[in-house]
Amino acid sequence: MITLAAALAATSLAATPGHAGEPAAAAAPGTRADARPAAAPRPVTLPTGERVRLGPDGELAGIDSPRGQEEGGGAVITERVDGHVYVIPLEAAARVEHGEWDREQFDVTRLSGLDPRRPAPAQRYAPTDEEAHTLTLSALDRSGTPDAEAVLDAYNLDTAEHVHLDFSDEGVATGEVPAGRYLLTAMTGLVEGTTAIAMQVEALDVHGDEEVAFDAREAEAVDVSVFDAEAEPTSLTIGVQYATGESLGLYSHDQSHVTLYTQGEGLELPGNELTAAISATWGLGSTPAYNAEYTRAGSFFTGFEHRVERSELAELQIRQGSPVAGRRRVLQIDSEHSALVEGPVDSLTRTDTVYVTGNTAWRYTLWDIAPDGSEEATYSSPVQVHEPGTVTRRTINTGVYGPGYSRPAHMLGRLGDELYGDVSLFADGQDHAGGPYDTEGTTILYQDGEELAALGNSLQDGIRVHGLPPQEETYRLVTTARRLDGAPVSTEVSASFEFTSAAAADGAAHELPLSVIRFTPDLALDSTAPAGRRLRVPVLVDGAAADAGVASLSVEVSFDRGETWENAPVENGAITVHNPPAGGSVSLRAELTDADGLTTTVTIKDAYLTR
Incomplete structure (x- = not known):
């Protein structure tokens, strides 16, 4: 079954310290350091x-x-x-x-x-013989035939646990359960070549032995269409999400071959215990053009029929770049509840216009793909709600690539004696998180000037360091990452972050107060700028220093890939660079000190090129 x-319990990065991985380079005595798997799986x-x-x-x-x-x-x-x-x-x-x-x-x-x-799983509740009740589930498919291959699930709403069920050859499921509130789910028609799949959800209060027989013939069809007759249906997702963040659902690439049916009659739960969602998408050529999602809190859909109108939608104009000629891309749109909404592989350095419903939060992701089909880099936007009728213009996968402030997806945190997390060192010019797959680097953690741990990977790939003292100390984290994917820009990114940290008195995990410096000039989609011209390069500060205040900020520029540097005054939040001749390289370096006296530095070799 x-x-x-x-x-x-569902946890964010701030509450889940690090990830399992192989030990990295040797750590200093008294500490333990581990490398987390690369950010691009x-x-x-x-x-x-x-x-x-x-x-x-x-x-x-x-x-x-x-x-x-x-x-x-x-x-x-x-x-x-x-x-x-x-x-x-x-x-x-x-x-x-x-x-x-x-x-x-x-x-x-x-x-x-x-x-x-x-984290350690919650203890499974084992009822005693006196309080155990037998729960029996079965299901008929859309033809009225017992479905021996149905997916049947029983979820205890009181303990947030799934019941262990035993299945007979006929597909009847039984389990011994304590009294309580349960959410029961049946999925039928899950066989090769199927044309009808049903998902039924029912709430049940158990106080004695119970038998529940689902009948998919009682479910009603899901039919979601769009106003644009030229658009082709590309996906349909139906699912439920529990309060813990777990989810269970069905996904189909093509609405034209499989009809999905749903039923949730009489299901009324507190809104925080269950969220149901139906997501549908349509494409225009290689663009995932129309993306709609509809949710219900505390209940499930019994059928659903809706025509998506233009007035419901927000418009996203997404410019897509690449620093390497000949690359291709997959652009995908997804929401909190949908599985995925993906366009086919197509050429890069282009603009796509996509539309999303304004009732939910969406994210777009770009996959940068080499001519041989290998995936070289990935960038994603934050999850965001867009108001119907609005137009948002964004550029993704274009420089200057450097450390980004992409929290909470990418951040550093502390739990007890452990420092963990990652920083997106190759965030793009508009702070889309992600980066190239193929990098190498190092990270060193200093405590009050003394080396505490050394790792054989950069913060791009994530770290864990154990053995930090409980009292507040001043730390400096120094990291370097080098691209190995052949991209000619941001070939090497180095950064250092100074911060204070102590173990929380209540033992809870908490985010560390880092600052980042970003450069955001207006570059072409290949991350180049016109040769021989002046270019305004805005300098942005995010994170702790943006809140606490900046005491000092200095920027330098290099035209020989960091061999020599010259000062570039920051005026009105930007520096002015006199670009070298065509084929030249501009590297950037900055240092800031915040109001608390803590310092952050960044050096980006080959920040952009000239054409």
């Missing part, structure tokens, strides 16, 4: 042949199926448990259910190299 693992090929990609934040980013829609390709079950994403194609669901395939073969978070270190 495709049941969910024991429920664990590797693609995963499932046993069924699907190729799955995750974004830098671990969310599902793309699925490529080796089969067409008529052969059952593209339809998958997605689950999110304890920070891990599971992707199970429909054709594999029965084999996983009957134990022929290990469910862990479909844990794409673990297989991609992103394996978040988990």
